[in-house]
């Protein structure tokens with residue numbers, strides 16, 4: 606749907622340090638994420654998609670806000686917040702580290718960066734996990750400092766990311782492994798560069814460490830990117846649904862546990878350190894999840910992007926919901942992510958989906974979509 610209205614920006618809905626640049630470069634649609642504006646479209650979802658999957662794109666993802674934890678008990682707190690084994694995370698390494706509640710529900714699904722023995726950033730998805738971290742630290746009486754640093758990530762994503770990254774940073778960039786990072790600078794602008802990003806196309810994230818340089822950094826990258834046809838874009842709903850990347854708030858909420866979403870490979874329930882949710886997760890593992898995330902192919906005409914969860918039926922009996930859906934121009938079909946009762950969450954399972962353009966037949970397929 607498209608509407609005509611004004612969204613009033615204030616201190617509560619924060620602009621990113623790249624905001625002016627993204628407007629100059631044609632951002633046409635924004636979403637609100639972590640109480641910040643995030644560009645979500647430039648030309649169209651489809652045009653932006655082709656730029657991302659066929660070349661290389663620059664994204665303002667400053668709304669991936671950081672929680673910085675430092676102090677003698679920083680490791681203990683990081684461990685306590687996630688079932689991921691943080692003791693295995695080396696300095697200069699990232700981990701996809703779910704934050705779980707006492708009942709196993711997912712509070713956030715951040716990327717964790719280890720900057721020092723007792724120095725961590727949780728690079729957040731869309732929920733107020735800084736408050737949660739502060740509450741835990743107070744409750745346990747931990748000796749830590751928890752704050753939001755002046756850090757704003759950009760992402761460079763797309764199959765042709767490397768030549769551009771080499772032009773920006775030099776030869777060493779090729780050696781940087783997946784989910785590894787390095788502290789560096791560009792024209793004196795302080796950065797952390799990580800090989801990571803919210804697409805399956807490959808690429809890097811540049812964490813700007815001083816918001817003053819937002820405009821200068823964006824323009825520098827676009828200028829160096831000119832010969833490589835670098836295009837401004839954003840996290841793309843078509844690409845990420847095709848690839849099965851889950852979006853917190855849509856496909857994943859505090860109501861979901863990691864087993865339902867096939868994320869248990871990121872949970873080390875037998876890790877040494879204490880963490881919130883261990884007992885619940887062990888119980889869910891033993892009992893099996895009651896529902897599972899699946900991919901759906903939905904027959905029929907192209908439908909509008911999914912704004913709300915759509916009910917799913919099996920022979921008129923409710924059995925789950927579509928959490929994200931979109932038309933894939935590459936696969937030429939409607940694809941969706943859906944959470945279904947375990948008994949119907951098998952490959953080939955036939956269902957009906959209540960979409961805004963009517964009831965449509967669907968069947969369960971594997972993720973990533975192909």
Ligand code: THG
Pocket residue numbers: 669700701714715716728729730731758784801802803804810850851
């Ligand atoms: N980058 C940064 N912060 C973020 C995101 C990001 N915060 C919010 C959101 N994205 C967190 N969600 C994810 C989900 C998946 C991945 C990264 C962030 C991801 N997963 C790898 C994959 O699916 O191939 C595997 C990760 C692993 O092996 O540990 O990259 O994008 N800064």
